Amino acid sequence: MTSIATRLIPTWLRQYQLAALPTDVIAGLVVGVLVIPQSLGYAVLAGLPPVYGLYAAIVPVIVYAWLGSSNVQAVGPVAITAIMTASSLLPYAEQGTEQYALMASLLALMVGSLLWIAGRLKLGWIMQFISRGVSAGFVSGAAVLIFISQLKYLTDIPIAGSSLIGYLSTMQLYARQLHPLTLLIGVIAFALLVANRYGSKWVWRTWLSSSSAKWAERLFPLILLGIAILLSMALHWDARGVATIGNIPQGLPRFTLPHIPDIQEALKLLPTAGLMALIIFVSSSSVASTYARLRGEKFDANRELTGLGLANLSGGFFQSFAVAGGFSRTAINVDSGAKTPLASLMTVLVMIAALIAFNSALAPLPYALLGATIMASIIGLIDIATLKSAWQRDRLDGASFIAAFVGVLIFGLNTGLVIGLMVSFASLIWQSSQPHVAIVGQLAGTGHFRNINRHDVVTFHNLLMLRIDESLFFGNSESVHRRILNALQQYPEAHELILIMAAVNHIDLTAQEMLSTLNQELALQNKHLHFSFIKGPVMDVIEHTPLIAELSGQVYLSTMDAVNALKQI
Amino acid sequence: MTSIATRLIPTWLRQYQLAALPTDVIAGLVVGVLVIPQSLGYAVLAGLPPVYGLYAAIVPVIVYAWLGSSNVQAVGPVAITAIMTASSLLPYAEQGTEQYALMASLLALMVGSLLWIAGRLKLGWIMQFISRGVSAGFVSGAAVLIFISQLKYLTDIPIAGSSLIGYLSTMQLYARQLHPLTLLIGVIAFALLVANRYGSKWVWRTWLSSSSAKWAERLFPLILLGIAILLSMALHWDARGVATIGNIPQGLPRFTLPHIPDIQEALKLLPTAGLMALIIFVSSSSVASTYARLRGEKFDANRELTGLGLANLSGGFFQSFAVAGGFSRTAINVDSGAKTPLASLMTVLVMIAALIAFNSALAPLPYALLGATIMASIIGLIDIATLKSAWQRDRLDGASFIAAFVGVLIFGLNTGLVIGLMVSFASLIWQSSQPHVAIVGQLAGTGHFRNINRHDVVTFHNLLMLRIDESLFFGNSESVHRRILNALQQYPEAHELILIMAAVNHIDLTAQEMLSTLNQELALQNKHLHFSFIKGPVMDVIEHTPLIAELSGQVYLSTMDAVNALKQI
Known part of the structure; x- marks a missing residue:
């Protein structure tokens, strides 16, 4: 007999072993603190005020901890869903408005519903729809777009558009509006973050042991953020014209009913939501199934669909934008010793603390620093290695990579992804089009x-x-x-x-x-x-x-x- | 030794047998006269003045006769390319403007270039990219949209949009603007045309032999057109507020250099042009290969790509919009005895005569009649039979039909086609996703x-x-x-x-x-x-x-x- 309590309480919690508690708590706190700068930055990338990055790391994370397929995957705002949100909403609402934030939540709700329906229909095999070349090409193209879009926070030039040409043409228009101090802060932060990330072999390992070096590398962005806040206060960057994120409103995300502007616009968002759902599922499954294998657990694609679906769906009612499983935050979680989703619940506590107690502390932070943080972390997503190996090992998949990559840069994210998929299917059909x-x-x-x-x-x-x-x-x-x-x-x-x-x-x-x-x-x-x-x-x-x-x-x-x-x- | 003359003159012309001359000439003249109402109507459907339908039946037809793969296929403006032109250009230019006509030719030029490049790359196998279900679902959905879009000429309500919901919402807005006489003309013409087409068994065959009945059925739309012109003159429909097509400018299409508005807009048209090229190739190949088999000839898909490509490419320089091979005009051509592309050149002569000598005769023709002509001929494209057989014989292909059909109605032509393709590929992958x-x-x-x-x-x-x-x-x-x-x-x-x-x-x-x-x-x-x-x-x-x-x-x-x-x- 399954009591209601048994059905409501997830297996991992019913079977929770107290021995896992200390590492779960530590891992969750570490992830929470470390992902704050990213979360703020991804909200900005999505066209939302920074605080929405913290909102997106609360309700969806709780729901995924409760219902998700993976014990260790850390979900939350990630770069790809952020830029897809921004490019999908471009035609419908202006960034920074109330209307825009409501549309972003509506999009999360649509994505969540599609994922949940796919889970109920047992469409887990859809994961196999996207070839390695297409997904790497898409992510690389998106990373280039993200990199360039972040230049606006380093230069104060209002770059907008949904493709490379859109960005470049607005950049040209405003090229004389450079703000020297903002640029200086951004460039220095970017240089330090890149040196930290790609030079850690030489920088940290000369003084520290290998594992301490790893933690030094991970903590560095947070330390830089602290230094930037202190400098900004001491030198009055705000008064000197450097854009800072300003006061973050205190308090938790509110329950908000979805706002459907007009049925035709909502319908036009649906195909975009479908592509986002596909990307969220494929990237999260890749994280979750990798860690499931490493930990000797089974990966259930349909449960992953349901978990991601309900996480996004419920997030849509609590001011969240679309979330997915993140590779880097999951890696930190596992390395810090997380064993169960309890770690994710600890992460949520950190977000809540940030929203309630430390909200005003973040005010002096320059946008340029968030931009530099995203730019430094996004470089790793430009996956030249996969293009190289695809070209050597499977020309057709190399062609799919290039089609998705170039497609994203020229035609924008959605069209680029569709072009990449078409090329990969075309090559599939070409292979079996001449049977014996x-x-x-x-x-x-x-x-x-x-x-x-x-x-x-x-x-x-x-x-x-x-x-x-x-x-x-x-x-x-x-x-x-x-x-x-x-x-x-x-x-x-x-x-x-x-x-x-x-x-x-x-x-x-x-x-x-x-x-x-x-x-x-x-x-x-x-x-x-x-x-x-x-x-x-x-x-x-x-x-x-x-x-x-x-x-x-x-x-x-x-x-x-x-x-x-x-x-x- | 191949002399230049031999290379320039197509094989069919060098080997021309005089015995074929009489039937070629007759077939060409018959097709030319019979397709005039359709051609005018498709131009209007594409958002262009009626005369562009005649333009589109001149240069591309000459080039296809010279370079195409099929001896009997009649190319020209068809319903699907017309509505795809209209929906592609909707965001970029206003229908009826000079700018719009230039964009339509630019689109033909882009479609032609893509087809030609595909021919040079020997991508003929791409024809196999679209399953029967997807193509039937897409065409059926497009036919419904075309049918509804033509209601505007019967009702004088300015219906616009690119999907069913767009149409329905504009219809609602203007529902009180009905013009009774226009509606009467349109409804009577539509009823007569439908009776002629679907009732010909009972109507014509009671008096005529089976083959005469076939010709009576084919000639009827032209006779109705003549009657409508006479009635319109006699009863001064124009003065009573019935929209008539007015004077058709005299003279042949002019050579016009393509007008590229701005590189970003042109690039955005490219994916649409790609989908149009795919549809044009698939539908034309299906016509051409069917008749090649019936006539015991070989069908060369790559030559068909080149022929269609150069036909559209050259048309783009001569005020044409995108053309394709048409099933009904090819059937008339073959039934009238056409043996070689000489028949198509005769068709061109008819168009030229219409443009030079009879241009003013068409002026009193009501738009409602053109709308009724298209509505009556488009019904046959709504392919419920294929949906039925797909559902009985291959559920997955039935699902592709429904996806493309519903997708077109809800999200418009391009997105609908892409959704249909995705579903058909998904079913393909699903089938081989669980190997033994x-x-x-x-x-x-x-x-x-x-x-x-x-x-x-x-x-x-x-x-x-x-x-x-x-x-x-x-x-x-x-x-x-x-x-x-x-x-x-x-x-x-x-x-x-x-x-x-x-x-x-x-x-x-x-x-x-x-x-x-x-x-x-x-x-x-x-x-x-x-x-x-x-x-x-x-x-x-x-x-x-x-x-x-x-x-x-x-x-x-x-x-x-x-x-x-x-x-x-």
Whole structure:
């Protein structure tokens, strides 16, 4: 008997072992403190006031801890969902307005609903929809866009748009508005963060042990943030024209009913929400399944869909924008010793503390520092290594990478992703568009039939036997049709065509219509179409269709039966 | 030696047989006269003045006659390209302006360039990209949109938008502006045209022979057009507030250099142009290849791409909008006896005559009649029969039909088409996402290895042998990975894993990375990964990659070799 309590309390909590408590608490606090600068920055990247980054790390995180598939994945605002939010909302609302924040939550709610529905429909296999090349190309293109978009906080130039050309053209317009002090702060912060990240081998490891160096590297952005706040207060950067984030409103995110502006606009957001849901699912699953394998746990894609779905859905009611599992925050969580989702709940406590007690402390922080933080962390997402290996190891996937990457830069995020997907599907279809179709003959005295080009076989002048070596679908039915017609031209005397279907596992509508057309064409020439060895599942599909009802010939169980019935000697 | 003349003059013209001349001339004239009402109407549907329909039937038709792949296909303005033009240009220019007409030609030029480039790259196989369900669903959805969009000419309500909801919301706004006489003309014309088309069995065949009835049916729209012009003159419809097409400017289309408004807008049109090129190619190829088969000719998809490409490209310089091969005009052409593209050149003469001599005669024609003509002819494109058969014969293709159809109605043409394509690819991936992975053992005393569940085979406690029965790609590598890990859990004692790769024909980057990850995971557990029977083309791909370089085990030529080297008894 499952009591309501049992159903409401997640397994990890019911089976919680107190031994895990200290490390869970420490890990959660560490993640919470370390991701504050990022969270503020991603909200800004999404076109929202910084405080929304903290909001997005509260309700969705609690819901994911309760219902998610992974014990250690840390969800929250991430770079890709932030920039997708900004580019999706560009046509509908102006950044910084109340209306915009409501639309961002509506988008999270739509994304969450789609993910949840996908989970209920058990569409976990959709994860396999995006090839390595497409996802790496998309993320790299998005990273370049993010990098450039952040330049506005270093230069004070209002860069806007949804593609590289949009950015570059606005940059040109305002190029004389540079604010020297802001630029100086941004450039120094960026240089220090990059040195910390990519030079940590030389910088920290000369003084520290390997594991201390790792923590020094991780803590450095937070220390820099503290220094920047102190400097900003001491030197009155605000008064000197440096944009600072200003007072963060005190208090927790409020419950807000979704605001649907007009049904047509909401519908137009839906395809965008679909693409965001796909990206959120694919990237979060990749994090969650990696750590599940490392920890010897099972990864359940459908539960991940449900967890992410309800996290975003509920977030949409509490001023959150779309969230996903983050690779870096999950890595910190695991390295700090997290064992269960309790760590994530600790992270939430840190966010709540920041919102209630430290909100005014953050006011002097310059936007330039947030921009530099994002720019330094985003460089790692530009994945030249995957492009290189794709190009060496699988040209077609390399082409998908380039299509997604260039597509994102030129046409923006959504169109770029769709272009990348199209190229990856096109290459898939191209690979199976030319299946092997062999003319076969009988191995004398046996019931075996083999390719006439490779074996010494018996043929019959009135019979043409073709073996089709692939499932038939829209991607190859036209070329199979052409091959069959060519073979018939080669053997004009053959009036009985036998298609050996032993290797055909599926047959779709396009292929069925192709075979129907073939049947009619043969009938006009007074020839007959026969099948042999149709597999059970294929026969189930075509049994009651016109293809079989109007077939000019017969369906035979084996090729031997067909030959015995039809051969003329 | 190929002289320049030989290269410039197409084969059909060099080998022209005078015997074909009479029927070619007659067919061309018949098609020309019959398609005038449609051509005017499609231009209006595309958002252009009616005369552009005649322009679009001149230069592209000449170029296609010269370079196209089909001897009998009649190209020209068609319903789908017209509505795609209108919906693509909606955000960029206002219908009826000079700017709009220039953008429409620019779009034709872009579509033509893409088709031509695809032809040079020999991408003819792309035709197989769209399944029967997706194309039928897309065309049906477009037909519904076209039908509703034409209501504006019957009601005088300015319906605009790019999706059903857009149409319905503008209709609602203006619902009181009905013009009774216009509505009466439109409804009567529509009723007569529908009766003519779908009632011809009862109407014409009671008096006429079957072939005369066919011609009566085809001529009827033209006769109705003539009657409408006469009535309009006699009853001064113009003065009574019925919108008429007015004077058609005299003269041929002019040479116009493409007008590129701004590089960002032109780039935004490019993905739309890509989708239009795909649709034009797929629908024209379907017409051309059907007639090529009926006439015993070969269909060359790459030449069709080049021909369509240059037809649209050159049309873009002569005030044309995008054209494609049309099913109904090709059928009339063939039925009237056309044998060569000379017939199409005759069609062009008719258009030129209409532009020079009869331009003022068309002035009194009411728009309502053009709207009714299009509405009556578009009904046939709503393809419920295909949906039915798809649903009965291939659920997944039925789902693609519905996705494309509903997508077009709700989100507009481009997004709807992309959604339909995504669903059809998703179903493809779903089908191959769960490949067969069998645990095998040795048939005692032989070198054969078979499924342990089906055969009585010998196994070795330290060996796990898995046969993968499908090519590995992004669509199934995650599930193959999971199956392999499950099998390893089932046999914890097996420290040597042998993957039998005999059925793996391709391996993409995603799958290579999956196997690399597997190799590392096994190494952590002190287990080794081995391969046997890697096919030549697969080995060529992975030979110099980290997968082989860092492999913890060995690559064996045969499974027997692997077993002999590794077994512990």
